[in-house]
Amino acid sequence: MRKVAILGIGQTKIDEHWEKSLREIGGDAALAAMQDAGVEKVDALFVGNMLASIVNGQNQLGTFFADWVGLWKQEAVKIESACGSGAAAFRAAIMAVASGDVDSALVLGVEKMTDKAGRDVTAALATAADADYEVEQGISFVGINALVMRRYMYEYGWKHEDFAPFSINAHANAMHNPYARLHEKITVEKFEKSSMVATPINLLDASPIGDGAAAMVIVPADRVQRKPRVTVAASAASTDTIAVHSRKDPLFLQAAYASSKRAYEMAGVAPKDIDVFELHDAFSIMAALSLEASGFAERGQGVRLGLDNKIGIGGEIPVCTRGGLKARGHPVGATGMYQLVEVVQQLRGECGKTQVDGAKIGMAQNIGGSGATILTHILKSER
Amino acid sequence: MRKVAILGIGQTKIDEHWEKSLREIGGDAALAAMQDAGVEKVDALFVGNMLASIVNGQNQLGTFFADWVGLWKQEAVKIESACGSGAAAFRAAIMAVASGDVDSALVLGVEKMTDKAGRDVTAALATAADADYEVEQGISFVGINALVMRRYMYEYGWKHEDFAPFSINAHANAMHNPYARLHEKITVEKFEKSSMVATPINLLDASPIGDGAAAMVIVPADRVQRKPRVTVAASAASTDTIAVHSRKDPLFLQAAYASSKRAYEMAGVAPKDIDVFELHDAFSIMAALSLEASGFAERGQGVRLGLDNKIGIGGEIPVCTRGGLKARGHPVGATGMYQLVEVVQQLRGECGKTQVDGAKIGMAQNIGGSGATILTHILKSER
Numbered sequence: 001m002r003k004v005a006i007l008g009i010g011q012t013k014i015d016e017h018w019e020k021s022l023r024e025i026g027g028d029a030a031l032a033a034m035q036d037a038g039v040e041k042v043d044a045l046f047v048g049n050m051l052a053s054i055v056n057g058q059n060q061l062g063t064f065f066a067d068w069v070g071l072w073k074q075e076a077v078k079i080e081s082a083c084g085s086g087a088a089a090f091r092a093a094i095m096a097v098a099s100g101d102v103d104s105a106l107v108l109g110v111e112k113m114t115d116k117a118g119r120d121v122t123a124a125l126a127t128a129a130d131a132d133y134e135v136e137q138g139i140s141f142v143g144i145n146a147l148v149m150r151r152y153m154y155e156y157g158w159k160h161e162d163f164a165p166f167s168i169n170a171h172a173n174a175m176h177n178p179y180a181r182l183h184e185k186i187t188v189e190k191f192e193k194s195s196m197v198a199t200p201i202n203l204l205d206a207s208p209i210g211d212g213a214a215a216m217v218i219v220p221a222d223r224v225q226r227k228p229r230v231t232v233a234a235s236a237a238s239t240d241t242i243a244v245h246s247r248k249d250p251l252f253l254q255a256a257y258a259s260s261k262r263a264y265e266m267a268g269v270a271p272k273d274i275d276v277f278e279l280h281d282a283f284s285i286m287a288a289l290s291l292e293a294s295g296f297a298e299r300g301q302g303v304r305l306g307l308d309n310k311i312g313i314g315g316e317i318p319v320c321t322r323g324g325l326k327a328r329g330h331p332v333g334a335t336g337m338y339q340l341v342e343v344v345q346q347l348r349g350e351c352g353k354t355q356v357d358g359a360k361i362g363m364a365q366n367i368g369g370s371g372a373t374i375l376t377h378i379l380k381s382e383r
Numbered sequence: 384m385r386k387v388a389i390l391g392i393g394q395t396k397i398d399e400h401w402e403k404s405l406r407e408i409g410g411d412a413a414l415a416a417m418q419d420a421g422v423e424k425v426d427a428l429f430v431g432n433m434l435a436s437i438v439n440g441q442n443q444l445g446t447f448f449a450d451w452v453g454l455w456k457q458e459a460v461k462i463e464s465a466c467g468s469g470a471a472a473f474r475a476a477i478m479a480v481a482s483g484d485v486d487s488a489l490v491l492g493v494e495k496m497t498d499k500a501g502r503d504v505t506a507a508l509a510t511a512a513d514a515d516y517e518v519e520q521g522i523s524f525v526g527i528n529a530l531v532m533r534r535y536m537y538e539y540g541w542k543h544e545d546f547a548p549f550s551i552n553a554h555a556n557a558m559h560n561p562y563a564r565l566h567e568k569i570t571v572e573k574f575e576k577s578s579m580v581a582t583p584i585n586l587l588d589a590s591p592i593g594d595g596a597a598a599m600v601i602v603p604a605d606r607v608q609r610k611p612r613v614t615v616a617a618s619a620a621s622t623d624t625i626a627v628h629s630r631k632d633p634l635f636l637q638a639a640y641a642s643s644k645r646a647y648e649m650a651g652v653a654p655k656d657i658d659v660f661e662l663h664d665a666f667s668i669m670a671a672l673s674l675e676a677s678g679f680a681e682r683g684q685g686v687r688l689g690l691d692n693k694i695g696i697g698g699e700i701p702v703c704t705r706g707g708l709k710a711r712g713h714p715v716g717a718t719g720m721y722q723l724v725e726v727v728q729q730l731r732g733e734c735g736k737t738q739v740d741g742a743k744i745g746m747a748q749n750i751g752g753s754g755a756t757i758l759t760h761i762l763k764s765e766r
Binding site for chain 1: 467483511620
């Protein structure tokens with residue numbers, strides 16, 4: 001396998017972009033990445049997207065964007081793993097470049113989901129769950145996560161406000177990220193008084209959807225001259241049952257455990273070596289479960305990392321350094337690529353007030369469904 | 384790059400399977416392929432599917448099927464390139480195995496599309512076209528192909544009945560394929576009297592949709608002991624503009640030309656060396672255009688191969704040997720995998736009355752949209 005490195009990155013601000021089409025949003029991020037990489041062409045395009053077929057009436061996004069950004073005739077494909085689509089596209093691109101069949105690839109995570117009414121989007125998001133055995137019973141995607149959170153609180157004795165630090169940290173970090181959807185500091189009081197969505201998940205436990213795109217150009221590592229050079233040290237994916245009720249233990253993210261374990265082995269590192277961790281805080285409960293399954297906390301103790309001030313920029317394991325899903329925003333199929341782009345920004349030292357000093361090893365973990373598909377990537381900066 | 388070979392194949396009969404769910408149809412083909420391969424587990428699952436998110440309310444099909452067929456914890460992903468999804472999944476799997484990151488992969492093409500009314504499916508299929516600039520104008524996917532066919536007839540002076548041999552050949556071959564949707568011999572008279580769909584495309588110019596799945600297990604070539612060993616000699620993909628009206632010449636399948644050219648180079652063969660060609664006859668016009676762009680006929684002369692009896696089993700270039708999309712059926716996201724499974728059947732000599740004598744080199748060409756994404760694969764049998 002050839003070693004792969006990141007040649008360029010690009011992203012758009014996450015927002016309700018009613019003035020821009022799916023084409024334009026994805027194109028903006030793709031062209032920004034190619035400009036940052038200093039290339040006008042790549043061999044192949046990998047697009048991560050979850051909802052365009054339902055919400056925008058557009059399938060075949062690989063070719064759709066290849067056409068739009070001037071990659072006509074090049075190979076192009078779309079990858080979908082629900083909210084894990086972004087990282088899944090990144091992994092497919094890595095294997096293509098690693099195999100030697102493709103010498104350069106553009107990876108684009110993109111989603112435009114705010115043109116439709118909330119009810120439609122809720123139904124579209126439910127396609128991440130099991131249509132026959134979960135959705136058919138009338139439960140929404142938030143509802144499934146609410147059941148998991150409620151069970152976690154019951155099993156381990158945590159109160160709702162114990163989850164506040166995840167949301168407060170994400171919102172604080174997003175203040176310094178111009179691409180973030182929300183720029184609003186919050187407090188424990190605000191967190192507790194926020195509107196309920198599906199008990200016990202309230203509005204400040206849940207990430208906001210949005211329109212956005214993030215992209216990267218990747219190439220064989222020996223083609224990157226830029227210092228520091230950011231390389232892919234590990235790429236791993238694993239799955240769990242599609243329905244949460246099929247799991248022996250719904251409070252353990254088996255696929256996060258398996259994919260992070262493999263990623264640590266591939267990169268030759270341990271959790272203590274990770275300087276930045278962009279985790280998938282679609283809901284605050286998922287932040288806790290992700291930290292536990294990835295080796296940063298004991299079972300049932302993920303929330304303690306927040307309460308003990310260990311997840312901030314100067315902490316033991318800084319998470320959501322650019323705002324996370326919670327405050328940067330969660331344009332579902334694009335999220336995995338935002339996480340990876342943000343890790344690159346940290347490893348390049350481009351994060352200003354939320355820069356983690358001397359960050360050398362960064363991890364991104366992207367989740368599709370309620371823990372059903374989980375991809376873990378570790379990037380390293382080399383000077 | 385590691386050389387890749389096919390260890391096992393499986394498929395289901397294409398039909399209106401109202402008695403079976405998406406899960407069951409895909410599972411049947413996947414398990415058949417694993418049984419044929421003699422394995423109970425693989426490292427990764429690649430699913431090709433176009434419509435499940437819209438028609439079945441189910442996304443994340445990688446994990447969905449990994450869960451169902453006992454590949455829990457393994458890596459899994461869904462690939463979508465409209466009607467080219469099957470071959471796109473195959474190509475992604477090839478790169479994963481070739482890269483060395485994955486040692487065995489199951490590729491599954493699956494579609495269940497007959498549970499919905501025709502109007503819903505027509506709208507779903509239109510997502511293969513350009514939502515903003517084609518579909519928004521009210522044109523259906525058949526409508527776009529009808530414009531192309533009409534122009535072709537005008538430019539080159541062919542009559543509608545000149546396309547009959549493609550349909551007659553496909554229907555004749557499907558008589559001997561138990562997995563085919565249609566078992567009905569047709570004649571030029573029947574062809575000409577068939578109901579009109581979108582002038583000049585009538586019912587016998589158009590392939591029937593259906594529910595079905597086809598699968599393969601692929602591994603590094605040195606792991607396959609079976610004789611003959613069927614290996615992947617070439618895998619290539621290319622794109623054209625997403626909208627047909629953007630093309631300088633809408634009668635030339637640029638992406639078929641580019642991907643077949645690259646495939647010939649990779650495999651070290653020429654069109655004359657191809658013993659079997661499973662082409663993408665979603666509409667009879669596409670069969671003609673595919674033959675032309677892939678080097679089997681001059682521009683505008685694809686139909687002549689049919690009129691001159693060159694596309695039958697004993698002919699110069701046998702096409703649609705198991706019925707093609709026209710008569711085997713076209714469960715859109717599964718079709719690319721059916722084509723590849725059928726090429727393997729030919730190279731193994733398992734095709735009975737439609738066996739091409741001594742077939743050693745077979746080609747499959749899968750098209751997404753109206754020529755927007757085209758993948759060409761060449762397989763070889765080694766004794």
